[in-house]
Amino acid sequence: MKLSLDAKAPPETPKKPVQTENVTTSDVGSTPSLSTLDTSDIGKLLEILIVKAFEAKSSDIHIEPTEKRLVVRYRVDGMLREAYFFDKLIEEALLFKIKVEAQIRTDEHFAPQDGKIRFNIQGTPVDARISIVPTTKGEKVVIRLLAQQGKGLTLEELGIVGSDLEKVNKSYTKPYGMILAVGPTGSGKTTTLYTILKILNLRERNITTIEDPVEYDIDGVNHIQVNVKANMTFASGLRAILRQDPDIVMVGEIRDTETARIAINAAMTGHLVLSTLHTNDSVTTIPRLVDMGIEQYLVASTVNVIIAQRLTRRLCEKCKQRYKLSAEELSHVKKIRPDIAGAFKPGMTLYKKNGCDVCSGTGYKGRVGLYEVLELTEKLRRNIAEKATVDEIFSLARKLGLTLIVESGIEKIKTGLIDFDELMRVTTMRE
Numbered sequence: 001m002k003l004s005l006d007a008k009a010p011p012e013t014p015k016k017p018v019q020t021e022n023v024t025t026s027d028v029g030s031t032p033s034l035s036t037l038d039t040s041d042i043g044k045l046l047e048i049l050i051v052k053a054f055e056a057k058s059s060d061i062h063i064e065p066t067e068k069r070l071v072v073r074y075r076v077d078g079m080l081r082e083a084y085f086f087d088k089l090i091e092e093a094l095l096f097k098i099k100v101e102a103q104i105r106t107d108e109h110f111a112p113q114d115g116k117i118r119f120n121i122q123g124t125p126v127d128a129r130i131s132i133v134p135t136t137k138g139e140k141v142v143i144r145l146l147a148q149q150g151k152g153l154t155l156e157e158l159g160i161v162g163s164d165l166e167k168v169n170k171s172y173t174k175p176y177g178m179i180l181a182v183g184p185t186g187s188g189k190t191t192t193l194y195t196i197l198k199i200l201n202l203r204e205r206n207i208t209t210i211e212d213p214v215e216y217d218i219d220g221v222n223h224i225q226v227n228v229k230a231n232m233t234f235a236s237g238l239r240a241i242l243r244q245d246p247d248i249v250m251v252g253e254i255r256d257t258e259t260a261r262i263a264i265n266a267a268m269t270g271h272l273v274l275s276t277l278h279t280n281d282s283v284t285t286i287p288r289l290v291d292m293g294i295e296q297y298l299v300a301s302t303v304n305v306i307i308a309q310r311l312t313r314r315l316c317e318k319c320k321q322r323y324k325l326s327a328e329e330l331s332h333v334k335k336i337r338p339d340i341a342g343a344f345k346p347g348m349t350l351y352k353k354n355g356c357d358v359c360s361g362t363g364y365k366g367r368v369g370l371y372e373v374l375e376l377t378e379k380l381r382r383n384i385a386e387k388a389t390v391d392e393i394f395s396l397a398r399k400l401g402l403t404l405i406v407e408s409g410i411e412k413i414k415t416g417l418i419d420f421d422e423l424m425r426v427t428t429m430r431e
Contacts, residue, residue, distance in 0.1 A: 042093045046101075050128065050143070052083070054121050056360075059145060063098075065091055065138030077313045077367050078186065081360075095132075095139055102130040110134050129213055146215050153195055158188070159369035159412070160307075164403060167375040171305035172196050178267040178302050182279045183309045188369055189276040190215055192307060193250055196274060197221060200248055208244060210237035211252035226252070234259045242266055251275040257293040264294055267302040281405065282308040282374035283394045286384055300376065300384040308372040310405055312412075312422040313364035319356035320363070320416065322349060333420060339429045343410045351416040368417050370408040370426065404430075 049072060053061045058074035065071075070086040086094075099106045102115025115130040129144040160168055171179050179196065181189035194216055201207060201220050212226035212234070222244075224237050234251055235258040241249055242262070253276050254260045267273045279285045285306045289299050327346040334341040344350075353363025374397055376384070383396050394402075409423040 042090070042097045045090075046094065046097055049084075050119055050126075050145075051121055053143075053145060054124075054126060061141075061143040061145070063094070063141040063143070065135065065140060067137060070094070076360075077362075077364055078311055079313070079362075081362075091138060095141065098130060098141055098143075099132070104130070104132070109139060127213070146213060153191070155192075155195055155199075158192060158195060159408070159417075160192075160371050160373070162403075163401060164371050164373040164408070167305055167373045168196070168307065171375065172200060172272070174272065174304055176267060176270045176272055177304035178263065178273045178275065179305055179307070180275055180277055180285060180303060181307045181309065182277045182282065182285050184278065184280075186311065187309050188311045188367075189309065190252070192309065192369070193274045193276065194218070197248070197250060200272075205247040206245055207248040207250075208241045208246050209250035209252070210234060210241060211250070235262060238262045238266070242271070246271060248272045248274070253277070254292070260289060260292045260294055264289075264298055264302050268298070279308070282306040282372045282402070283390055283397060285374075286393060287390055296387050297385040300381040303376050305376065306374040308374070308405060310370045310409075310426040311367045312370060312409065312418045312426050313362075314366045314368045314417055315351055315353055315419060316356060316359035316363055316365040318358045318365075319354040320351045321354045322351055322416075324348070325350050337424055337429060340406060340410055340423065343414075348414075350413060350419075352419050353421075364422075368412065370405045370412065370423075372403060372405040372408065374402055406430075 049061060049063075053074050056074055056076055058076050059078075060075040062073040062075070062080065063070065064073065065088070067088075069088055070091050071082065072084040072086070073080045074083045075081075096106055098117075099113075099115070101117045104113045104115040111134070113130075113132045115132075117128040117130060119126045119128060124147060127146040129146060131142045131144070132139050134140075155165055155168060168179075171177070179193070181192045183189055190211075197207060197209075198218060201218060203220065206222075207220070208222040208224065210224040210226060210232075214223045214225050217223060224232070224241070226232055226234060226237065234253065234255060238249070238251055238259060239262060249263075249266060249271055251259065251263055251273065254263060263273050263275055277285055277288060279288045285308070286296075286299055286303075289303075290296055325344055325346055325348040330341060330344055330346055333344070355361040355363045359365040374380075377400060379400065380393065380396060383393055388396075406423070406427045409418065409427060412418045413420065413423060
């Protein structure tokens, strides 16, 4: 399916009917019955939804059935926004079209299904990963948009600065060991690792990744897609990669003990290994690996650096407003988050959201990361190998200069990149 439409990104919540060929959508209006729509109409509608999501820089499209209508929402900068409403009558035809394009069963309505559609939007190859699940109101579709050309970001643009940047730079200059990016789903871990891979991508190096899915394509890097049906799992794929004489290996995610052990062994035997893990912060990554069956002395000797991160929405540069922090607002912050209030004083110059056409009235445009970079120094390695507790490791790391995610956020508030609301949305107080 080739898309060549020239359409503007949709507003956050359309107030007027939106015309797409002979299809009319509205938050209160109705859509022509299915009898007035042929296959090309539905195909055109799907194209328009994809193009507008792409131009809005949306990562996901949610097509959700309700009792009386079909709701389309776009995830932009990590937040879902309602985009369009359709009459319930077109649900069946749109769902059928998506299933046909994704090459999945059209007669299955009661089991989850996954598929993939390749688009070409204004010359940019885009893979759309399709997930369909049955709900009580009908089948819900989520379309994940994966641009095939890698994002040209630097570590500084991601939000890694100062001493944290020095630690990350030092970690990937080592010829072997492990670099781990940790955090919840959607925190930008893969983007961080890809940014490092682009720095490492030289013609004299053999770089191979195994991922599920392959999110970006980098020239000169060998990308392998996980395929369980073909027995291409993270573990089996990693074993195969290690027989291919690699210099640098990226494993999309360490999910089980087998993958963890192979990755650790690769890091011990002269390979630089990059991977992700789901943990809340940098220090708790160590007991997580131990829980997976990796001995503490192996963790201590192989891991170079652990990058814990969160993604926050960036204040819109065009419309953000400068203001003086009032005593009342600081008092309010103190009640909710006493752990961050001490870093601010009444009368400080900060920035807050406003809203304009550029940011669709939200006050935010784009995202920036908050980071916590734990470099495993000799003292920390010895501490971990001696089976220190999480609290003991954390205490030593703080003495050695560990900057917490929340502290990274405080600095970004002071420099006008984010506001209090975003920091409090993505972080919690440490117990």
